[in-house]
Amino acid sequence: MLELGRLDDLPQDYRDALSARNLVPLWPSLRAVLPPGVPTRQTRATHWAYSAIRPLLLQAGELTPIEKAERRVLVLANPGHGLENMKASPAIYLGMQLLLPGEWAPSHRHTPNAVRMVVEGEGAWTTVDGEKCPMSRGDLILTPTGLWHEHGHDGNDPVIWLDVLDLPLVYYMEASYHINGSRQTQLPGRGDRAYARGGVVPTPVFARSEKRYPMLRYPWLDARAALLSLAEDRPDLDCVQVSYVNPETGDDAENILGFYALMLRPGQTLPLPARSPATVFHQIEGGATVSVPDQRFELLGADICCVPGYTPITVRNTSATEPAFLFIADEAPLHKKLGVYEVRQP
Secondary structure: OOOOOOHHHOOHHHHHHHHHOOOOOOHHHHHHHOOOOOOOOOOOOEEEOHHHHHHHHHHHHHHOOHHHHOOOEEEOOOHHHOHHHOOOOOOOEEEEEEEOOOOEEEEEEEOOOEEEEEEEOOOEEEEEOOEEEEEOOOOEEEEOOOOOEEEEEOOOOOEEEEEEEOHHHHHHOOOOOEEEOOOOOOOOOOHHHHOOOOOOOOOOOOOOOOOOOOOOEEOHHHHHHHHHHHHHHOOOOOOEEEEOEOOOOOOEOOOOOEEEEEEEOOOOEEEEOEEOOOEEEEEEEOOEEEEEOOEEEEEOOOOEEEEOOOOOEEEEEOOOOOOEEEEEEEOHHHHHHHOOOOEEOO
């Protein structure tokens, strides 16, 4: 390989002249920004145990009232990016959010796209653009860019959910901001009821939605049933996985990050090829191990792990008798839009 010159090979007066004119020589840093074969990655394979997060989150509920927090969240930060940067990966932010009985998290809207994966509890709801979305364990709720949303809790026990946002990307583009709003009026109509069956949508002349995001709540009961049906229908299928999509267009549910539900048959081991996007795994039911070169994470209920891009992954169901179910988020839609999406077969 051609050996490139170093910065300190250049005379100091030349370097000073460049700096004074806001100029930088490319060649000393070329291999850092365009390395051979595989990108430079700051993202580290990282595991967050829900058993460790939960007591600290409940303690936050005791220490900080919702009026002073607005959103009571513990950020799952990847040490490879520096904890202060609040990134799980280059384009993914993760946070575990708590809402206590009787609380209301005020209405606002922001430029980053967000989803909520409900981890535990009943009785909470999210209102998005006037649509009330009940929150039950395993449900996925969208709060896309620019849409008003708020959270409320009419139940008796704490409700906790996982926030997944494309905040790092939007912040990097200097496009991240929020606007506070007043309490929303909840309107009739729910997308999860209008689009409750695959393959059929409301007829346009009567009730077809003109919204960019016609379905905002994806109930876990429906996603789980779809996985079980797929597994029964296709016993030959290794990867039993469904994608969360826009029911009118078939596109990804949101336009930057991708969201999926994966079922592992009892005792199954599933090798996944190295792909360009980073991937997040969240255990919904059962237990699994996520293995990457030189590391293995054991996922119990509601545990989360993040794997950098260009990394082969093996996922294994730790039960020999029961299926395991995982929620997955990745950067694939972004990579595909940019034309850099890649799958590397072993």
